[in-house]
Amino acid sequence: MKYRFKFITLVCTFLPFYAHSGGDPDFVKFPEGYQQAFTQYDTANRANQTQVAKFYANDIAIASYKKGEEATPGSVVVMEIYEPKKDAAGKIISGKEGIFEIEKLAAVAVMEKRSDWDKAFSQENRTGDWGFAVYNPNGTPKSNDLNCVQCHTPLKNQDYLFSFQKLVDFAKKN
Numbered sequence: 328m329k330y331r332f333k334f335i336t337l338v339c340t341f342l343p344f345y346a347h348s349g350g351d352p353d354f355v356k357f358p359e360g361y362q363q364a365f366t367q368y369d370t371a372n373r374a375n376q377t378q379v380a381k382f383y384a385n386d387i388a389i390a391s392y393k394k395g396e397e398a399t400p401g402s403v404v405v406m407e408i409y410e411p412k413k414d415a416a417g418k419i420i421s422g423k424e425g426i427f428e429i430e431k432l433a434a435v436a437v438m439e440k441r442s443d444w445d446k447a448f449s450q451e452n453r454t455g456d457w458g459f460a461v462y463n464p465n466g467t468p469k470s471n472d473l474n475c476v477q478c479h480t481p482l483k484n485q486d487y488l489f490s491f492q493k494l495v496d497f498a499k500k501n
């Protein structure tokens with residue numbers, strides 16, 4: 328009995344991390360036209376050091392951070408993920424300031440904050456009202472095994488964004 332109890336506790340503890348993965352394209356839609364409508368606030372090599380990312384935010388997000396507030400519902404942040412150029416030996420080619428040279432767009436990761444999410448969008452797949460989804464460059468959902476919530480949730484004190492400081496600095500300057 329004791330064993331079974333422990334097992335169930337274990338499963339319940341880890342289930343939230345494995346039950347769902349890859350974001351929620353049913354609720355978090357591809358932001359059509361973001362390259363024109365949003366503002367690019369940073370370009371950086373990804374933490375994994377195998378890709379390079381361009382970061383965009385919509386006007387609502389920028390206006391919120393400019394005022395020193397957290398993102399207002401309606402805020403959308405996009406990370407374009409690019410494959411870097413490699414030389415003949417397969418080594419990534421770095422350009423200006425060590426930023427990898429871009430080969431091609433591989434994926435578009437989206438975070439959208441709303442206060443009126445559809446009830447069908449399970450709370451546990453969101454973090455601080457941010458929903459997640461990742462798309463192919465053509466706007467179709469990209470299958471993946473990432474657990475978006477798991478990595479972003481610990482960043483509560485920076486509105487769940489890794490690039491928070493970059494975005495705040497950008498918003499305050501512009």
Ligand code: HEC
Pocket residue numbers: 349350372373374375380382404405406436437438459460461471473474475476477478479487488489490491
């Ligand atoms: C393993 C941890 C991890 C997982 C899982 C993860 N992210 Fe992130 N995310 C990061 C990191 C780190 C960054 C900062 C850029 C970089 O270095 O990759 C980031 C940046 C972002 C950004 C740009 C805004 C920001 O936070 O700076 C978006 C949008 C984003 N992720 C969406 C997603 C989506 C959608 C998923 C799920 C499909 C996801 N992430 C899963 C770690 C993660």
